[in-house]
Amino acid sequence: MTEEFTLVGDLVARDRRSERPALHAAELDRTYSYFDLCNTACKAGNVLSHIGVREGDRVVIDSEPRPQAVFTFLGAGLLGAVTQFDADIDSECDARVVVVPVEREPEFDLPGGSKLCAFGGDPDRPDTTHWEQEVWSENPAFPPTFHDPADAVLRDAGADRTYSHADLLEAAREAADALDLDAESRVAVRAPLSDPRTVAAGVVAPLVVGGTVALPAGDAPLDATAAVVAPEAEPPEGQSIAVDTVSL
Template sequence: MNTLGDLVARDRRSSALALRVPALDRDYSYRDFCTTAWKAGNFLSFLGVRGGGRVAIEPDPLPEPLLTFFGAALHGATTTFDTTDIDVRALVVPWDREDDFADVPGTKRVVYGGPPSDPGVSHWEKDVWSENPAFPQTDVDPASPVLASGGDEYSHRTLLTAAARVVEDVGLTADDDVVVRDPLTDPGVVAAGVLAPLSVGATVVFPDPDRDESQGTVAVGSEILEGDVPEDRTLSPPNVV
């Protein structure tokens, strides 16, 4: 795999589970995940996101932020999970934070989890759902940045190389459920908690601490101590990228 777009390529569609979000009682098969990532990419195109552009996304452990990240990656755009960075083409936040962000020239605002109050703000669920469930072949340079964090930028190649190391070191297989217990603001969390499991056909889990189905086989978190989580294997994100 050369770019993050390869993780949601057409031949990766299947009925296997790609994402589980117990707090919402929502599951995404690889077929659903790939198709919705393509729709998100088409929606971002409508907003003017192109290769070399930037998108800021609230780092909520929810499907909408993650799928927007992949939609941006399909274009060769760079995502930051830092919504204080508003020098971006698109800004994606929860509906109840709509008023926290004033209009910025050149920035399109998008909310998820509920409809916007401002007609000039896009509604993620409504607008993404209506998009074409296919995405055109796009040439993206593996060396181009796909994620920005803490003043640094990380390329497709860097993150996928880190994810491949995680797969080898931890022995990840398609039978694993990888529980993401740290925010997506850390590139190590993105590589170990999202890209690594998706690369082998495993399941990403955004946990709800009050529900047993939030448990998995591998936990990703920087401050996990032995016995703190039910998972037998743990990964510390700062050691990944």
């Protein structure tokens, strides 16, 4: 049974902090608890705020399924910012913040008013924000914020449209019901985060039931009770949902 949330930021509310597993990153062989998830999302939101992100601003994140991408999305949601997961970020992207793996740092020459943030290692340029360093040192407390559930929280670059907190949470609840998810469920993300339906069914859906988001390492097998897959992908053993059936 899904909990009632009105905003994406509610998924990382203080009262959700526990030692239950929230996110497993196979590439790092690391599991993050709900305590880790909530704290790190709040820290990421504070870092975004410090580098200029405000309500309604756009944050573009590399769409590879990595924990830093999920934490940043949730932190942006706390701020009322709009996340765009993108596999092909323009090197001169005019988003308020662009978040990429550190190996992609040399690709970008962002215009004034935009900030580059890199994760997974030390950036070479002094004006690039080091994700891990800043998030690690940030305060996990986040001030109360008030947003309209009808406000945009996720942007689909391909379709040039946005989805609200209410849209995303409703699609997540429907996916959770379709997959019969509960707090013991682990949902493997086998479709690109650049598709908002993947975010709804693969990230938000397990979180609304207190389950676990499972991020794969390439095509390696992943221990999960359900999976979100692209239409052309071969569904793994067990229950799965194709992104083109997600109602978003």
